[in-house]
Amino acid sequence: MYTRPPPPPPNTDRGVSTRYCDGTTSDISEGTEALFAAAGWEAAELLHEYLHALWPDTQCGAVKDVNPLHGLLTTPEYGNISWALIQLHRFLVAYAKKYKRGDDTDSEEEPSRYKSVAADVQRWIDEIVVGCEDEALHRYITWQQDDARVEFFSVYGNLMHLVGCSQPPATTMRIIAFSMIEGKKKRENVAILPVEESRGYAGGGELSYAGVHKYGLNWSRAWALKSLHSAILRSQQSIRGREGQEEVWDEKQKGMLLECWKAHLNAGLDTFKRIQLVEDKEWYGSLSPIHALVPLPSFLILLLA
Amino acid sequence: MPAEEKEVLAQLLPVIQTALVVPSNVGRYPIFDGSYDWHSCVHAHWYWLSKLLTHLIFCRATIRIARALGQPLANTYVAGAPPLLVFTTPNYSLFAHVGTVGDESLFHHKFTQTNMTQEIAMLKQNPSFERPYGLAWFLTLCTEVAGYVYQATTPPPQH
Numbered sequence: 001m002y003t004r005p006p007p008p009p010p011n012t013d014r015g016v017s018t019r020y021c022d023g024t025t026s027d028i029s030e031g032t033e034a035l036f037a038a039a040g041w042e043a044a045e046l047l048h049e050y051l052h053a054l055w056p057d058t059q060c061g062a063v064k065d066v067n068p069l070h071g072l073l074t075t076p077e078y079g080n081i082s083w084a085l086i087q088l089h090r091f092l093v094a095y096a097k098k099y100k101r102g103d104d105t106d107s108e109e110e111p112s113r114y115k116s117v118a119a120d121v122q123r124w125i126d127e128i129v130v131g132c133e134d135e136a137l138h139r140y141i142t143w144q145q146d147d148a149r150v151e152f153f154s155v156y157g158n159l160m161h162l163v164g165c166s167q168p169p170a171t172t173m174r175i176i177a178f179s180m181i182e183g184k185k186k187r188e189n190v191a192i193l194p195v196e197e198s199r200g201y202a203g204g205g206e207l208s209y210a211g212v213h214k215y216g217l218n219w220s221r222a223w224a225l226k227s228l229h230s231a232i233l234r235s236q237q238s239i240r241g242r243e244g245q246e247e248v249w250d251e252k253q254k255g256m257l258l259e260c261w262k263a264h265l266n267a268g269l270d271t272f273k274r275i276q277l278v279e280d281k282e283w284y285g286s287l288s289p290i291h292a293l294v295p296l297p298s299f300l301i302l303l304l305a
Numbered sequence: 306m307p308a309e310e311k312e313v314l315a316q317l318l319p320v321i322q323t324a325l326v327v328p329s330n331v332g333r334y335p336i337f338d339g340s341y342d343w344h345s346c347v348h349a350h351w352y353w354l355s356k357l358l359t360h361l362i363f364c365r366a367t368i369r370i371a372r373a374l375g376q377p378l379a380n381t382y383v384a385g386a387p388p389l390l391v392f393t394t395p396n397y398s399l400f401a402h403v404g405t406v407g408d409e410s411l412f413h414h415k416f417t418q419t420n421m422t423q424e425i426a427m428l429k430q431n432p433s434f435e436r437p438y439g440l441a442w443f444l445t446l447c448t449e450v451a452g453y454v455y456q457a458t459t460p461p462p463q464h
Contacts, residue, residue, distance in 0.1 A: 036416075046429065077438065
């Protein structure tokens, strides 16, 4: 899953501005990069230590009736581990990419902390989603459970996103088959997965701070659907359903999944815009993400050029 | 005012006054001290930095295009990036020209070795603080910045 990270190459410019490959320089120096990389490792190890202490001492799949992982995923937002796993995985991938040397030989130079954290993250992902299939994850966590939560992430969506970005296509397809998209009828249901309507906390109206939770929920579903859609496009394999039947995603079905992604994305945007109208200068969320997107289309055009 | 309301108010007033005099988070944490809670401040900084870095990547792409076209940068019009129009030399400080998205001095003022060390020490001393949610956001921010330099310094593929 991860590429072994060799030690960073010697750099004679350390401490001064980074010189880019096209000759320009930036004020984000390698010193700054090193500062954030070191801080990232501190955070990763603290998270690793925290999760390691929480993790139940059992093998996934051995427990049929009671899933010990259940509690780690269904706790309230600030306590559940789905977001932490996504970020740990993302950090490790970025680290591995940065120091990728191009060969796959093992080496004693590999930092032990990377080995340790990466091995556990891989194991945890395996235990939660890959190895558990219907016995654990999908038995307790579903898209539908979003309806019962008043939080801003779809926990199941986060885990599906983790699958989409961490697993090889074949595994992803198998998990999709075992999760919510088994059979034509279910696929169609997913494609029309309703966007979440705002459910404010007690005393909070639709356009209150609770709106954050609406667009967060829709957007976290959106990135999960996009990850799954990307995985389906990458995979040339058909999906084999739980009962062994072979299922193929045709273009129409893929399109429906994409439409579902767009619906959730737009629902989040709509909520966000309405919040801006009401809360404007009072809420720091008015750092508008719309504005952040402005340069992106131009940037993509430049890349294509 | 009814007696009951007076009684309630009498009980509430100390709470309200306490809330007013309790110092805010400002100064409580070395870096992430400007929001109601720590993780909100962390992801606000993440947002600010990711926006800044996106803009930097965009600026660099514009430079590359201008060079490929053999045009002065000042003549390379790109919608959505008016600050670029003032660039005239290749080796400038990019941060100095992205006033619309961030302040270089703020970045360097906040993210110092000392502040970062203190922030991490605080996290280590408080094992239950903001775990796992806030800590995951902190990791997100670190990945964003550390990963940017890799992206910017990697030569484009040679065809």
